[in-house]
Each structure stands twice: as C-alpha cells, then as structure tokens.
Amino acid sequence: MTLWLFPGQPLKREAALPKDDDFRDIDRLCRECCGYDLVNHRALSGCLVSHHTMLQLYGVAMSLYRARRLRRDGERPDLIAEHSLGIYAALSVSGSIAEGDALALAGRIGTCMAAMGDRQSYALGCAVGIRRQALESAVGGSGAYLANYNTSSHFLLAGTASAVETALAACQEAGAFSVSQFPCEAPLHTPLMAELSGQLAAIVADCRFEEPLVPLVEHIGQTRLTASAIPSFVVNELLQPVYWEQTWRHLRTAGCTRFCEVGSGQALTKFNRWIDAEAAA
Amino acid sequence: MSDELVPQVKQMIIDALRIEGMAPDEIDSDAPLFGEGLGLDSIDALQLVVAMEKEFGVVVPDADTGTKVFASVRAMAAYIAEQRN
Numbered sequence: 429m430t431l432w433l434f435p436g437q438p439l440k441r442e443a444a445l446p447k448d449d450d451f452r453d454i455d456r457l458c459r460e461c462c463g464y465d466l467v468n469h470r471a472l473s474g475c476l477v478s479h480h481t482m483l484q485l486y487g488v489a490m491s492l493y494r495a496r497r498l499r500r501d502g503e504r505p506d507l508i509a510e511h512s513l514g515i516y517a518a519l520s521v522s523g524s525i526a527e528g529d530a531l532a533l534a535g536r537i538g539t540c541m542a543a544m545g546d547r548q549s550y551a552l553g554c555a556v557g558i559r560r561q562a563l564e565s566a567v568g569g570s571g572a573y574l575a576n577y578n579t580s581s582h583f584l585l586a587g588t589a590s591a592v593e594t595a596l597a598a599c600q601e602a603g604a605f606s607v608s609q610f611p612c613e614a615p616l617h618t619p620l621m622a623e624l625s626g627q628l629a630a631i632v633a634d635c636r637f638e639e640p641l642v643p644l645v646e647h648i649g650q651t652r653l654t655a656s657a658i659p660s661f662v663v664n665e666l667l668q669p670v671y672w673e674q675t676w677r678h679l680r681t682a683g684c685t686r687f688c689e690v691g692s693g694q695a696l697t698k699f700n701r702w703i704d705a706e707a708a709a
Numbered sequence: 710m711s712d713e714l715v716p717q718v719k720q721m722i723i724d725a726l727r728i729e730g731m732a733p734d735e736i737d738s739d740a741p742l743f744g745e746g747l748g749l750d751s752i753d754a755l756q757l758v759v760a761m762e763k764e765f766g767v768v769v770p771d772a773d774t775g776t777k778v779f780a781s782v783r784a785m786a787a788y789i790a791e792q793r794n
Contacts, residue, residue, distance in 0.1 A: 605754075605758065702752065
C-alpha cells in the first residue's frame with residue numbers, strides 16, 4: 429500500500445526552486461488565489477501576506493507541485509496522511525477541494541492567525557531527546573502547551589514567548605538533548621487558538637468540501653476524514669496537538685509499506701525512521 | 710588511531726540515517742555534517758547519538774558536546790577514540 433504524507437509548515441524555503449511548467453502554474457495559482465508570489469517569496473503589491481503566512485503558503489504550494497510531479501511519473505497514492513498545516517494540500521490531493529481553493533484556504537487562515545501576533549508575542553519550542561513523561565512534567569505550570577508529539581523523543585511546544593522560554597529551560601534542566609525556540613504569529617495546536625474559533629469556522633464555511641477520492645487519515649484520532657467531518661477538523665486541528673507518532677504507528681498497522689513525503693523537506697521521513705527503529709528494537 | 714575509525718563512522722552514518730544510494734567514500738571526512746555538507750538537522754543528531762552509543766559505546770551527553778562532535782566525520786572519529794581511551 430502506497431502512502432503519501434503531507435508535512436506541515438517548513439521552517440525555511442529550499443535553496444533552489446523548480447523551473448518547469450507545473451511550478452509556473454502553481455505560482456500562477458498562488459498569485460491568483462492568495463496574492464503570493466511563490467517564485468520571489470513575497471506578497472503581491474497591495475496584498476497583505478505575513479512572513480509566516482508566506483511560509484505556510486510556500487509549504488502548501490510545494491506539496492501541490494510535488495504531487496503533480498509524482499502523478500506525472502505515474503505514481504498514485506492508496507492512502508493519504510497529513511501533519512499539521514499539511515491538511516490543505518492533503519485535502520486537495522485527496523480530491524476534496526481544488527488546488528486553488530487549498531491555497532486560498534491556507535492564505536485566509538494564515539492571515540487570520542497572523543493577527544494574533546499583533547496582540548501578543550508567541551513562540552514555538554522544539555525539545556529533542558527527552559521522554560514524554562519528563563517533558564510533560566517539565567512543561568507543567570509554565571503556561572506553554574505540547575503542540576506536536578512527533579516521536580518518543582521529539583516534541584514541539586507552543587505558547588506565549590515567555591512561557592515557551594520557561595518551558596524549554598525546564599526541559600533542558602530535565603535532561604533534554606537540545607532545545608530551540610522560534611518566533612511565530614500564533615500558538616498553533618494549543619487551546620489558545622480558541623479565540624479565533626468563530627473566525628476560522630466562518631472562513632471554512634466558505635469552502636465546499638467533496639468526499640475524498642483517496643482516503644485521508646487525520647493526525648488527531650487517526651480517522652478517515654469524510655466531507656462532513658472536514659470543516660470541523662480544519663478548525664479543531666489548530667486547537668489540538670498533532671499526534672504524529674500515534675498516526676505513523678496506525679498507518680504501519682494499517683499495512684502501509686511504502687511511503688512518500690510530498691512537500692518541502694524530510695521531517696516526516698525522519699520522524700518515521702526514528703519510530704520504525706524503536707519498533708524494530 | 711582515530712583515522713582508522715573514519716570508514717566505520719561513515720558506514721554508521723549511512724546506516725543510522727538510512728541514506729540511500731551513498732557509499733562511505735562519498736562522504737567528505739572533513740565536511741560539516743550539519744547545515745552545509747550532508748545537511749543534517751536536530752532529528753538526525755539524536756539518531757547519531759543513539760547509534761554512536763550502540764555501536765561504539767560512546768555517549769554524547771548534550772547538544773553543546775554534539776556541536777563539536779558532529780562538526781565532521783573526522784571529529785566524530787576523534788571523539789570516539791578519545792572516549793575509549
């Protein structure tokens with residue numbers, strides 16, 4: 429069974445961009461649907477697209493582009509899974525929404541989330557080489573939240589910048605191999621996102637989702653999304669953690685023997701390598 | 710002494726990180742492993758820490774030590790030789 433995996437937002441752009449017709453067409457869609465110039469990584473004149481929203485759009489665009497190239501090479505997925513903001517491209521490639529609608533949805537949600545950063549300083553924290561129990565104990569009381577359970581030893585935290593800083597210091601004290609902090613506009617995958625629930629639901633309500641033609645497994649409860657479940661999932665996933673290790677184990681159990689990461693970078697491939705190595709030990 | 714470990718370290722990197730289609734000789738012994746060079750990241754670093762402990766019985770206790778140890782294949786080999794003595 430062949431699985432296509434859609435990663436979340438990359439931290440940075442790749443050094444070299446493709447130059448073929450598919451990439452030019454995805455660039456055209458980015459410009460038309462969300463005012464984003466993919467080639468030069470900037471907002472079109474008169475369009476307000478924040479730095480983080482541009483990275484989110486870049487991530488969606490690269491996933492859509494790579495999916496097109498895989499299809500041109502004759503590849504087809506039997507199953508699709510997604511991590512975090514990988515949901516937008518995953519929805520499109522599953523056949524639930526058009527490519528342009530996926531970009532427009534990502535752009536509108538990104539812009540909505542970016543406004544949170546005008547009112548408060550938020551951050552993401554990465555803790556590596558610490559076990560879950562020690563991490564949860566270290567983070568407790570800091571005000572930061574566990575946002576991604578990527579592997580048994582790789583976690584993302586989110587929250588206000590000061591809370592994340594406190595939590596990471598506690599993680600280091602508790603024996604984490606490495607910690608790092610990144611600024612962000614919104615504390616993704618935490619209950620703090622609830623203040624945007626109404627606005628996010630209104631954005632999602634403007635989209636029409638068809639039944640996925642390729643089964644799409646989500647990263648919270650590992651269910652296969654249906655058209656009726658997609659709108660609430662797209663909002664709720666921003667308020668809840670990503671359970672990637674659980675998702676990958678579920679996919680392996682479901683019989684996925686061959687997978688391809690469809691997007692920028694290799695983060696999911698590396699998480700899977702770790703999880704598989706532990707399972708084999 | 711540590712130079713003798715270089716081929717073993719290269720093979721360990723290939724095996725631990727499951728790098729497909731690369732032979733040990735293709736890894737530059739002096740090139741940086743992170744950022745430029747092989748382009749490894751923090752996920753890879755932890756995988757190498759585990760592999761070094763398993764294969765050579767050598768512990769990299771924290772990221773600060775890791776930054777020095779994983780500077781290059783030759784630095785890894787030197788660290789392993791030093792810790793074994």
